[in-house]
Amino acid sequence: MSVSSAILNGRPVERQDMITGRRMAAVDENAAALGVPRKQLMESSGNAVAHTVRDVADPGSSVAIVAGRGNNGGDAFVAARFLEEYDVTTLLLGRAETIGTEIASENWDTLERADYDVREVRDSSQFGLPDADVVVDAMLGTGISGDLREPVATAAEAINAADTTVVAVDVPTGFDADGGDHAENRVEADRVVTFHDTKPGLEDLAAEVTVADIGIPAAAERFVGPGDISLARPDDREGRPYVIGGGPYTGAPALAAQAALRAGAELSFVAAPGTVAGEIQGYAADLVVQPYEEDVLTPERADDLLETAQEYDNPVVLGPGLGTADETLEAARQFLEGYDGRVVVDADALAVVPEVETDATLVCTPNRAELARMGGPDADDLRAVADEIESFAADLGHVVLAKGPDDVITDGERTRISRSGTLGMKVGGTGDTLAGIVATLLADTDPLEAAAAAAHVNGLAGERLADDEGHGFLASELLGEIPAVLWGESDV
Ligand SMILES: NC(=O)C1=CN([C@@H]2O[C@H](COP(=O)(O)OP(=O)(O)OC[C@H]3O[C@@H](n4cnc5c(N)ncnc54)[C@H](O)[C@@H]3O)[C@@H](O)[C@H]2O)[C@H](O)CC1
Numbered sequence: 440m441s442v443s444s445a446i447l448n449g450r451p452v453e454r455q456d457m458i459t460g461r462r463m464a465a466v467d468e469n470a471a472a473l474g475v476p477r478k479q480l481m482e483s484s485g486n487a488v489a490h491t492v493r494d495v496a497d498p499g500s501s502v503a504i505v506a507g508r509g510n511n512g513g514d515a516f517v518a519a520r521f522l523e524e525y526d527v528t529t530l531l532l533g534r535a536e537t538i539g540t541e542i543a544s545e546n547w548d549t550l551e552r553a554d555y556d557v558r559e560v561r562d563s564s565q566f567g568l569p570d571a572d573v574v575v576d577a578m579l580g581t582g583i584s585g586d587l588r589e590p591v592a593t594a595a596e597a598i599n600a601a602d603t604t605v606v607a608v609d610v611p612t613g614f615d616a617d618g619g620d621h622a623e624n625r626v627e628a629d630r631v632v633t634f635h636d637t638k639p640g641l642e643d644l645a646a647e648v649t650v651a652d653i654g655i656p657a658a659a660e661r662f663v664g665p666g667d668i669s670l671a672r673p674d675d676r677e678g679r680p681y682v683i684g685g686g687p688y689t690g691a692p693a694l695a696a697q698a699a700l701r702a703g704a705e706l707s708f709v710a711a712p713g714t715v716a717g718e719i720q721g722y723a724a725d726l727v728v729q730p731y732e733e734d735v736l737t738p739e740r741a742d743d744l745l746e747t748a749q750e751y752d753n754p755v756v757l758g759p760g761l762g763t764a765d766e767t768l769e770a771a772r773q774f775l776e777g778y779d780g781r782v783v784v785d786a787d788a789l790a791v792v793p794e795v796e797t798d799a800t801l802v803c804t805p806n807r808a809e810l811a812r813m814g815g816p817d818a819d820d821l822r823a824v825a826d827e828i829e830s831f832a833a834d835l836g837h838v839v840l841a842k843g844p845d846d847v848i849t850d851g852e853r854t855r856i857s858r859s860g861t862l863g864m865k866v867g868g869t870g871d872t873l874a875g876i877v878a879t880l881l882a883d884t885d886p887l888e889a890a891a892a893a894a895h896v897n898g899l900a901g902e903r904l905a906d907d908e909g910h911g912f913l914a915s916e917l918l919g920e921i922p923a924v925l926w927g928e929s930d931v
């Protein structure tokens with residue numbers, strides 16, 4: 440995957456030169472949170488479309504815009520305003536009152552008020568494609584779901600049958616921007632104007648593709664924001680994380696397991712030595728604590744827990760409070776060697792990761808000292824060594840969520856920075872709540888996306904508790920703030 444580089448505060452920041460539709464929606468939301476509202480992006484998108492129309496047809500040419508009821512259509516309503524020297528007709532496939540977004544609706548209203556030639560196609564039998572030198576396909580973009588429904592299907596067929604130049608907005612209607620299967624009867628375009636970055640599969644089309652910058656700051660991709668939380672937010676109570684922890688310490692597994700519930704898990708299990716199981720259960724009746732007879736995790740016990748983990752195939756949290764007894768580290772190594780599911784590795788178990796061969800998908804959550812001990816860079820400001828952490832993660836072959844004032848989350852290819860959090864996050868236990876949140880989000884989200892969102896949620900939960908200087912709260916108090924951060928109204 441080729442990468443381009445933006446310059447972000449003087450440092451080249453690698454940007455993937457490819458972005459999926461779902462990731463684009465997250466980046467949009469992040470851009471809005473950075474102060475670039477969607478309507479402004481739509482204005483830039485529409486202007487970019489007009490540029491390409493000018494490229495393919497001389498002034499005075501006739502242009503037929505065929506628009507859907509989402510923001511893809513909205514882009515084209517904007518484009519109409521940038522094509523004054525063309526003979527533009529705008530067809531909306533549906534009634535104006537069914538336009539699905541405010542910004543598209545506002546742009547439609549502007550065309551009506553400004554007396555542009557606009558027509559509503561109230562049913563597909565009414566649809567007739569005007570003779571035009573250029574057709575702008577603005578029916579569906581990244582918001583498509585399933586095969587083309589009427590009246591879009593009829594319109595797509597008419598556009599493909601017409602002898603005209605077709606300019607597609609963002610992606611040709613019916614194209615799946617998430618790299619999935621395209622609709623059979625999708626629009627065949629001559630030109631595609633896609634926004635911000637190219638989409639997977641556009642390079643295989645016969646069309647000439649223009650990637651238009653629409654003013655989205657590189658920070659909207661680089662820094663974790665509300666869009667990343669939207670991507671990872673559990674839809675309902677799902678996942679049953681399995682915490683393997685406890686031994687010398689009991690608070691850590693209890694915090695991790697509670698955080699997993701607060702992040703939306705249906706149940707949260709803790710496998711712990713019998714000597715401390717009662718104490719862990721004492722922290723919260725909500726936990727399903729499963730005691731085992733040894734008083735630390737041993738290799739024999741690890742085999743037993745491995746079977747349970749494989750049977751239920753839920754995200755595992757390995758590490759909180761395990762301690763560093765040789766047999767415990769051997770047990771952690773053995774568990775990872777045998778497991779092929781998803782594991783958040785934290786605290787004392789991190790030490791074994793660099794030398795272990797595993798088919799498991801790991802999210803490692805080292806703090807600064809643990810990262811250095813694992814062989815990663817040793818630096819106060821992790822963000823300044825983000826590239827080195829990225830290479831370390833690439834060598835390690837797993838996701839690394841390096842915790843610091845700014846967290847660095849990377850899978851060796853994609854790297855995100857989470858700037859959320861406050862001074863107070865240094866209090867003991869915030870790493871345990873983080874591990875629990877990662878585990879729940881990991882249940883059905885891309886590991887990097889789950890880790891990035893979890894880091895952000897944990898930090899924002901702390902911000903909600905901190906006093907003006909950022910101090911003075913307990914990790915256990917973070918638990919109560921997690922749901923509001925994950926499901927609360929993001930203010931963009
Ligand atoms: N940063 C950016 O990339 C920006 C992109 N913009 C444009 O926004 C669209 C995505 O808009 P969205 O409203 O999410 O969805 P669409 O307009 O693509 O379509 C939704 C619309 O279509 C209907 N629909 C869905 N599936 C089907 C189907 N199979 N058959 C028929 N109709 C279908 C659905 O009901 C909705 O009404 C993106 O592509 C860009 O063009 C923003 O303008 C700015 C920033």
Ligand SMILES: [K+]
Pocket residue numbers: 511576577578579580607608609610611612
């Ligand atoms: K389109």
